[in-house]
Amino acid sequence: xxxxxxxxxxxxxxxxxxxxxxxxxxxxxxxxxxxxxxxxxxxxxxxxxxxxxxxxxxxxxxxxxxxxxxxxxxxxxxxxxxxxxxxxxxxxxxxxxxxxxxxxxxxxxxxxxxxxxxxxxxxxxxxxxxxxxxxxxxxxxxxxxxxxxxxxxxxxxxxxxxxxxxxxxxxxxxxxxxxxxxxxxxxxxxxxxxxxxxxxxxxxxxxxxxxxxxxxxxxxxxxxxxxxxxxxxxxxxxxxxxxxxxxxxxxxxxxxxxxxxxxxxxxxxxxxxxxxxxxxxxxxxxxxxxxxxxxxxxxxxxxxxxxxxxxxxxxxxxxxxxxx
Numbered sequence: 010x011x012x013x014x015x016x017x018x019x020x021x022x023x024x025x026x027x028x029x030x031x032x033x034x035x036x037x038x039x040x041x042x043x044x045x046x047x048x049x050x051x052x053x054x055x056x057x058x059x060x061x062x063x064x065x066x067x068x069x070x071x072x073x074x075x076x077x078x079x080x081x082x083x084x085x086x087x088x089x090x091x092x093x094x095x096x097x098x099x100x101x102x103x104x105x106x107x108x109x110x111x112x113x114x115x116x117x118x119x120x121x122x123x124x125x126x127x128x129x130x131x132x133x134x135x136x137x138x139x140x141x142x143x144x145x146x147x148x149x150x151x152x153x154x155x156x157x158x159x160x161x162x163x164x165x166x167x168x169x170x171x172x173x174x175x176x177x178x179x180x181x182x183x184x185x186x187x188x189x190x191x192x193x194x195x196x197x198x199x200x201x202x203x204x205x206x207x208x209x210x211x212x213x214x215x216x217x218x219x220x221x222x223x224x225x226x227x228x229x230x231x232x233x234x235x236x237x238x239x240x241x242x243x244x245x246x247x248x249x250x251x252x253x254x255x256x257x258x259x260x261x262x263x264x265x266x267x268x269x270x271x272x273x274x275x276x277x278x279x280x281x282x283x284x285x286x287x288x289x290x291x292x293x294x295x296x297x298x299x300x301x302x303x304x305x306x307x308x309x310x311x312x313x314x315x316x317x318x319x320x321x322x323x324x325x326x327x328x329x330x331x332x333x
Contacts, residue, residue, distance in 0.1 A: 010052070011040060011171055016183045019156075024226075025134075027193035028158075032185060039186025040164055051168040054094035055175070059084040061106065063176050068151030071117060072144065074176050077107030095169050097298040100141040103173060113298035115291045116144045119205070119234070123326050126282035128230050130154045133200035136224050139207035142169035143184045149203075150182045159184040160192065195223045205234035209258050218274035225331040231276060233327045236261045237284075238320055242269060246319065253306040253315045253322055264325055276329035283326040 013032050020029035042048045061084060063075030080088065089108050092098075101112030131153030137146050140159030143166070149157045161167065161184060170184040189207075202224045204217070211217040221231055238246035240263035252258035262270065264281055271279050289312075292303040303322075308314040313321050 011036065011167070013183070013185075016158075019181070024198040025158075025196065027196060028198075031187075031191070031193050035185055035187040035191055038191075039162060040167065045164045048164050048168075051095055051165060054091045055168055055171055057087065058091045058172060058175055059087045061088075061176065063106070066177065068147050071104065072101070072147045072151075072173070073104040074173065075106040080106050092172060093297075095165060095172065097300060098142065098169060099298055100144045101297075103144070105173070105176070111295040111297050112144075113292060113295060113302055117148075118291050120145060120148050122283040122285060123203075123205070123232060123234060124148075124152065126280070126326070127232050127328055128201065130201060134158075134198065136160070136199040136202045138189050138202065138204045138221065138224075139210075140166075140184060140203075142166045143173065143182070145203065145205065146170075146182050146184065147173065147177075150180060154201075156181040157183070160187050160189065162186060162188045162191075189217070189220050189224075192220075192224065197223065197226055199224050199229055200226060201230045201232060203232045203234075205232070208233065208235040209261055212259050214260050214262070215270050215274055218270060218276070222275055222331050227331060227333045229331045231271075231327075231329045231331070233271075233329065234324060235267070237264055237267060237323055237325045239263060239323075240266070242266060248317070248319060251317055252319055253303075253317075254301070267325070267327065271327070271329050275332065277332050278328075278330040280328045281325060282328055285324050285326075287322040287324060 013036050017029045017032050061079055064079050067073040098110050098112045100114050100116045101110050103110040130149055132155045135149050135154045135157045137159040140146055140161050143159050146157045146159040167184055167186045202221050204221055208214050208217055238261040242265035245260045245262040245266050247260055248258055268279050289304050294302040306316055307321055308316055315321055
């Protein structure tokens with residue numbers, strides 16, 4: 010089982026004491042082998058990873074851990090088998106001792122769009138909500154964050170994160186197996202909170218924005234990335250069923266509507282930083298994610314539309330502030 014005691018100890022007596030108190034039950038519930046039948050094999054793959062000290066680590070322009078020459082041939086085969094046991098890998102990419110994990114998403118491209126317009130992360134305490142396998146958490150730490158905590162309820166993502174964390178054990182970067190609804194209420198503790206690719210999965214988006222605000226210190230910054238639809242103030246697309254073959258998409262607001270939601274949730278200083286239509290180069294099937302991907306979700310005769318006939322995925326990055 011994954012050991013969260015170092016994180017609990019680090020948070021004791023801090024503004025995140027309430028979170029420290031919640032971690033044991035969150036770990037027990039989120040990493041329950043009776044609930045997740047594949048989890049024991051994933052944990053076995055984590056345990057089977059070779060013990061290696063990376064000769065170098067890069068977390069700024071990419072996530073690269075170690076070099077091929079740090080391993081023997083036997084260790085390289087062992088590492089590759091352990092990493093492949095957790096396929097599909099969706100967020101990345103990662104370079105681990107020469108093994109290139111070519112993930113479904115070029116999350117580094119999203120990061121390049123996000124980082125250019127937000128407040129510097131140096132010395133900040135950062136929360137990443139719905140962080141997947143934690144790619145962006147490592148990039149946040151690479152930007153100088155003092156501590157990064159990601160949360161995601163998927164145990165596969167949690168174990169993938171710890172496959173990377175194994176070689177960065179002392180870094181103050183952690184991923185907890187929980188959704189935002191399991192966080193203690195009114196933490197008021199983080200300098201920056203990220204919510205990327207989450208809002209459209211929430212049945213009540215304004216409640217989600219209020220939950221995000223409650224994680225922040227007074228004056229803290231929210232970085233929100235989500236799907237949108239073109240339209241005027243008040244417009245929001247609610248799919249009849251699936252959207253781009255996803256069955257849990259609830260609302261795709263226009264940018265003016267999203268900004269209104271943020272104001273109604275209590276945010277100020279709201280700025281639109283980037284608008285981007287997802288390309289077939291940014292989200293695609295690879296050897297590390299061999300299932301259907303974006304090209305399969307779009308109309309084969311008109312890639313400006315989803316297979317259901319809705320506008321193709323377009324994403325926005327917005328920065329907003331919790332009032333003092």
